[in-house]
Amino acid sequence: MTSDVKPLLPRHDDLVNERLVAWYFLAALTFLTVSMLAGLLVALQLIRANPLDGVELLSPARWRMVHTNAIAYGFLANAFLGCLHWAIPRLTLRPVASVALSYFIFSAWQFVVVCTAAGIILGPSFQAQDWVAELASQFHISMSLGAQGVEWGETPFWIDPVAQLGLLLVAINFMTPIVRQRGPMYVSLWYFMAAFVWTFLTYGMGNFMPEYVVGGVSGGAVGGLFIHDLVGLFVTPLGWGLMYYFVPIMLKRPIWSHGLSLVGFWGLAFFYPLQGIHHFLYTPIPMFLQYGAIISTIAVELVVTTVVINFIGTIWGDGEVLKKNLPIRWFYCGMIYYFITCFQCALQVTLTFQKLIHFTDWVVGHAHLVMFGVFSMWIFGIMTYLFPRLIGRDWYSRKLCEIHFWFSAVGVFIMFLDLGLAGVFQGYYWASLAPWDVSVTGSQSFWVVRAFAGLMMFSGTLCFLVNLYLTWRGPVRELNPDIDVAPALA
Amino acid sequence: MNEPNFLPEDAFPGNDDPPRKKPSPTDEAKSARFRTRLTIVLAVLILVPSMYGFVGKFYEFVRIYRGDWEGSFAIAPMLNYLLASGGFLCLFFWATANRMFHDIEEPKHAMLDNEQRLDQQLGGKP
Numbered sequence: 380m381t382s383d384v385k386p387l388l389p390r391h392d393d394l395v396n397e398r399l400v401a402w403y404f405l406a407a408l409t410f411l412t413v414s415m416l417a418g419l420l421v422a423l424q425l426i427r428a429n430p431l432d433g434v435e436l437l438s439p440a441r442w443r444m445v446h447t448n449a450i451a452y453g454f455l456a457n458a459f460l461g462c463l464h465w466a467i468p469r470l471t472l473r474p475v476a477s478v479a480l481s482y483f484i485f486s487a488w489q490f491v492v493v494c495t496a497a498g499i500i501l502g503p504s505f506q507a508q509d510w511v512a513e514l515a516s517q518f519h520i521s522m523s524l525g526a527q528g529v530e531w532g533e534t535p536f537w538i539d540p541v542a543q544l545g546l547l548l549v550a551i552n553f554m555t556p557i558v559r560q561r562g563p564m565y566v567s568l569w570y571f572m573a574a575f576v577w578t579f580l581t582y583g584m585g586n587f588m589p590e591y592v593v594g595g596v597s598g599g600a601v602g603g604l605f606i607h608d609l610v611g612l613f614v615t616p617l618g619w620g621l622m623y624y625f626v627p628i629m630l631k632r633p634i635w636s637h638g639l640s641l642v643g644f645w646g647l648a649f650f651y652p653l654q655g656i657h658h659f660l661y662t663p664i665p666m667f668l669q670y671g672a673i674i675s676t677i678a679v680e681l682v683v684t685t686v687v688i689n690f691i692g693t694i695w696g697d698g699e700v701l702k703k704n705l706p707i708r709w710f711y712c713g714m715i716y717y718f719i720t721c722f723q724c725a726l727q728v729t730l731t732f733q734k735l736i737h738f739t740d741w742v743v744g745h746a747h748l749v750m751f752g753v754f755s756m757w758i759f760g761i762m763t764y765l766f767p768r769l770i771g772r773d774w775y776s777r778k779l780c781e782i783h784f785w786f787s788a789v790g791v792f793i794m795f796l797d798l799g800l801a802g803v804f805q806g807y808y809w810a811s812l813a814p815w816d817v818s819v820t821g822s823q824s825f826w827v828v829r830a831f832a833g834l835m836m837f838s839g840t841l842c843f844l845v846n847l848y849l850t851w852r853g854p855v856r857e858l859n860p861d862i863d864v865a866p867a868l869a
Numbered sequence: 870m871n872e873p874n875f876l877p878e879d880a881f882p883g884n885d886d887p888p889r890k891k892p893s894p895t896d897e898a899k900s901a902r903f904r905t906r907l908t909i910v911l912a913v914l915i916l917v918p919s920m921y922g923f924v925g926k927f928y929e930f931v932r933i934y935r936g937d938w939e940g941s942f943a944i945a946p947m948l949n950y951l952l953a954s955g956g957f958l959c960l961f962f963w964a965t966a967n968r969m970f971h972d973i974e975e976p977k978h979a980m981l982d983n984e985q986r987l988d989q990q991l992g993g994k995p
């Protein structure tokens with residue numbers, strides 16, 4: 380327990396560089412907008428209403444990769460980095476290793492994301508030029524200048540080393556205050572620490588091993604591990620770590636059980652990396668590996684249960700707060716969606732279920748619920764909470780904040796249900812051995828609904844952006860920082 | 870014109886919300902007992918199978934190393950898993966030896982306390 384005489388704390392301004400947090404959030408929202416527009420474009424293509432039909436550079440195949448990469452590396456990574464610049468210094472009471480390094484990482488990361496998009500869009504066209512082919516043969520470069528042939532690792536091969544270096548710098552910058560901590564650590568810091576190591580290793584494994592070291596089915600197995608670990612060992616620990624930080628401070632009560640949260644952490648550490656192969660059931664990968672992945676996926680449900688129990692225990696008896704506290708509503712809605720996706724995971728990992736839904740839109744529905752319905756919703760909750768502090772102004776309109784929430788929460792759930800159903804239909808069409816076209820025609824109505832659901836989500840995001848702009852133009856709030864503080868610890 | 874602002878009143882820590890009703894010491898003790906029991910049950914349910922998973926992977930690795938051709942191409946992902954998990958196993962032992970899990974519930978109180986004090990620097994308002 381804390382002693383009665385409390386040491387002075389460092390000044391918040393000496394710990395957190397608020398401007399940098401705001402920059403990260405703005406970059407994240409920019410890439411989110413690009414990604415959503417790209418998603419809408421692909422959705423329109425699938426219902427044969429693509430307004431850019433025939434424009435090679437804007438072809439849906441390229442934009443689909445822009446859609447997913449801008450989400451993972453442009454939106455989620457930027458938003459997480461912004462949140463971490465707030466949370467880690469306040470949790471450790473120490474600033475990050477170097478503010479200059481932080482700004483360098485910020486610029487380098489935007490460079491990586493923009494180059495990825497440029498590589499994906501322009502790469503294939505460049506590749507066709509004679510002088511490029513000549514240079515490639517001269518320097519024995521056999522790889523494509525555009526997207527790399529690894530799912531979620533489409534970052535072109537020439538940008539991979541920069542991204543890898545960026546991740547190393549991120550780890551150094553944030554680990555410095557964490558390792559200087561003395562005594563028992565709060566659970567969020569365990570998650571963050573693990574995420575820095577895991578993300579670095581996962582990125583390296585997925586982007587370099589299949590390209591240079593292992594090929595064929597073995598490369599496929601590595602690819603499976605990579606796409607899974609990107610969600611499980613980059614996005615999940617950062618998301619959970621942030622929830623363990625923001626939920627208690629917003630509810631003004633500690634997390635229900637810190638012990639249980641640590642059980643969840645260690646469970647994730649040992650179980651999660653075992654499951655990668657579950658993306659490749661019914662492939663030539665040996666069955667003993669496939670079965671291992673299935674069992675560990677079901678076991679991970681227990682880990683998820685610890686998290687859910689903990690957050691329900693924390694809010695128990697205080698449900699009213701969900702009505703009036705919007706960030707908390709974002710967080711808990713995301714948690715419900717999280718539980719749904721994990722429950723879905725436990726089902727869809729069985730071979731019986733896989734037989735029906737493999738390669739169908741079921742998976743796309745699942746991906747949207749987890750990426751948007753869970754992690755993006757948590758990020759929106761954090762942004763809703765932090766933006767007024769970062770720009771020193773109260774939200775311009777609560778109504779617009781509410782619309783953002785409802786359009787996002789309802790829109791993504793419609794998309795999830797719609798694509799789930801589409802997946803089941805597609806599975807049965809294929810099982811009946813009907814021609815492929817039949818399943819495409821049969822999917823049209825589902826894809827129309829998906830486009831509308833996407834429009835709804837996008838409208839919610841636009842409301843948020845407009846609200847942010849109007850807030851930024853509003854009057855600044857008076858602060859009262861007259862209080863004794865200690866210099867920030869080194 | 871701004872609408873009535875909702876974050877400082879409704880959502881912000883360190884604001885003027887009435888303090889929550891404190892549970893009685895008996896209730897608190899009961900809830901702490903329940904919490905401890907549940908944590909132990911889930912720890913056993915989760916950590917024991919995960920150790921089993923780790924040992925299982927290690928065994929597979931040894932089998933492949935000894936020449937089980939069927940799984941030899943899976944050696945890369947398996948090595949990855951073993952390296953990462955082996956590192957975490959070491960971290961776990963190190964943390965235990967350094968009494969990181971000693972007063973296991975203490976960090977959650979310290980963190981909340983620090984947060985509220987950091988916010989008070991801003992007069993309880995953002």
Ligand code: HEM
Binds near residue numbers: 418419443747
């Ligand atoms: C405007 C809203 C959106 C629309 C209309 C949309 C539409 C699409 C479409 C058409 C695809 C390709 C599906 C296919 O290949 O059959 C896709 C894939 C994907 N989208 Fe979106 N999307 C939207 C927003 C988002 C957001 C905000 C996220 C994440 C936060 C996201 C994450 C993903 C992921 C992860 C995939 C890959 C799914 C897979 O490969 O299984 N999308 N989206």
